Amino acid sequence: MNLFKQLFKSLYSPKDIALYRYQGIGKTILYVFFLTLLSVIPNVYYFSAAVINGLNAAQTAVKDQFPEFTIENGKLEARQDEPIIINRDDFAIIFDSTGKINEDDFSKEDNAIAFLQNEIFFIAGGNTQSYPYSMFTFPITSSDLQEFLDTIDSVTWIMLVIMAIFIYIFSAGMKFIEISIYALFGLLFKNMTEKNLQYGQLWRMSAYSVTLPTIFFTIMAALQTSVLNGFLINWFASLIVLILTIKEVPKQKQI
Template identity: 45%
Template sequence: MNIFNQLVKSLYSPKDIAKFRFQGIGKTILYVFFLVLISLIPTAISISMFTNTAIEEGKQTIAEDLPDFAIDNGKLTTNSNEPVKIRKSNITFIMDSTGEIKADDLSQETNAIALLQNEFAIVSVGNIQTTPYSMLEGLNVDNKQLVDYLEQLDSLKGIFLPVIILILYLFSSAMTFIKVSIFAFIGLLFANILKRKLTYRHSFRLTAYSITLATIFFSIMNSLNTFIPGAVLLDWIVTGLMLYLSIKEIPQKRMSK
């Protein structure tokens, strides 16, 4: 069975997953890398679209819409006495030198770029990443300099975007292998409860395919910008259930007379 058919079968068939426990470890590892690659496609597209939109609309907004500002000695100063919020088609631009808006207040935004009093924040699909100005030693910029910086960034996006996506892929792969390794031990516990004969290497193979349903489901939800409460817990429950059902499909070990 080829890797594409295995992916489809692993979405709904514990019986087929149980059969995969005898395949080579190399093919199992390849499957995990393949699954991570498939699951990251929506994220990669989202990052690329967000970056392109942020740069293009950012240049226009900073040059034409935002008040004059300067970032010096780790602090933002403007000629505005209140926060400024400008909503574009896909991104909200926020500037606040008063300290009224904190990074945590941005959780309601889907996609946003914020220049706050002491830090810079990016919100992508509800995820907030902040960088204090003090970390950028010697940072001293104003409207024009920031627009020039975005121009340079625009010309380099063909280089840094693939690098960012590659780093994300390697990190996600590492985390997935850790997850599979942990659940492989849980699989041994399930096998003991169900009185099935199962070694760790077979449990590892079963787990690699049992994570498919949860991985693809959350990948689709992320592409739809849909927030799932308790996502990590739900992920582990679905993975554990698929693993349990797969082990249950293994023929029960014979009891000696």
């Protein structure tokens, strides 16, 4: 049975998942990598789109809309009376050397870059990173930043590919750890139900039991819809499917 058929049956059939306990571990590991690949596609897509849109917007803003500025001695200096706020392609760009804007003013943005008085903020997919200007040991001017952005633009796709690979490897590692923990819970439940199952078999069954919640959260990520208590729902749903799968295994015969 190919991976797509296994994925489809794992969405609704604990009985079929129970049969997968006999297949080779290599095919199960391949399935986990395949499932992980599907799950990271929305995040990689939206992250890449945010980076590209943000870079294009930043290049335009620095060139045409920002005043001449200098970053020196840990501070942004420019001739400016009011903050500049630019919204373009679902990406916000903020330039404020006056100190009137703080992190709380743009904390709800999904994608943004903010040049504030003492530090710069990057927001991608709702995740915020900040860097103080004091980390720069040399002055930076607006023309320097323009040249830097042009350089970054020329290698954007290489950076995105590297980032996508990193996200995929990290997600796969977390998925393997998650499955291993489910298999440990499976050991407890199989002892309670007197089922003749080894850890390796429970691991295989756990790998397919995570299919339904993984696909559900992948669809939610594609729709950019947050799920309240998603972590708990994911674990609860996976364990329920695993328990139903273990129940499909015949009890060990009494001698």
